[in-house]
Amino acid sequence: MNRKQLIAVINKKKTFLCVGLDTDLTKIPTFLLEKDDPIFEFNKAIVDATLPFALAYKPNLAFYESQGWKGLLSLEKTVQYIRQKSNDVFLIADAKRGDIGNTSTQYAKSFFGQEDNRLNYDAVTVAPYMGEDSVKPFLEFKDNWVVLLALTSNKGADNFQRLPIGNKQLFEQVLETSKQWADEKQMMYVVGATQADMLSQVRNIVPDNFLLIPGVGAQGGSLEAVVKYGLNNDCGLIVNSSRGIIYADNTKDFADRAAQEAEKIQKQMALYL
Secondary structure: OOHHHHHHHHHHHOOOEEEEEOOOOOOOOHHHHHOOOHHHHHHHHHHHHHHHHOOEEEEEOHHHHOOHHHHHHHHHHHHHHHHHHOOOOEEEEEEEEOOOHHHHHHHHHHHHOOOOOOOOOOEEEEOOOOOHHHHHHHHOOOOOEEEEEEEOOOHHHHHOOOOEEOOEEHHHHHHHHHOOOOOOOOEEEEEOHHHHHHHHHHHHHOOOOOEEEOOEOOOOEOHHHHHHHHOEOOEOEEEEEOHHHHOOOOOOOHHHHHHHHHHHHHHHHHHHO
């Protein structure tokens, strides 16, 4: 999905909601554990319930890789199912990759270069710490997106990201340097919702790029603040909610409750749009 198509889907569905598929076997409804593939069954039900209200889905790969080959199979089935359900879905691999160039090349192929298309995504999250040659291999896939970590919402973000570099902070240097590697048609940035007070500074540097905003909902981020400081003329936002939607209920009504939570956010987004 290119930038033009992404904006068209946002306007069509009146949403910029991303549902994070951080599927944890210890948190899903226990009756699903009797299924042959409980992770996939949970994901399938969540996708069916939330698709009318969501722009994107973001599987966090750690939750699948931790389950070995069975988890990776569940992930593959989930990706295929989403692709079969709709062409109007932006699919993000939350992998936070970033290594020396030849290793990043292999990572890029694993997300974008599958000939059978079983595990191909629209975008992947990438860590910028190792610099340009660790990011460029992902940008070789011109029809796909890099979502670069810029300013995250975790407690330890201030250890490095806000360190002063001359008259700016490190995250600002990351933004200014990386925007020379690709334009707004291929580069997005992760900015945590709990860092909403910094969004104006982010927008001063990358006014046109899409921002992936995690942390709304269970992590305490405010959608109102994100929109106030982050929205641009093309929307420019993909706002993720994971736990607040997928774990809204742990009974047999879990999918219905997930739909209710997703719809609640989507209605707010429609007003902002």
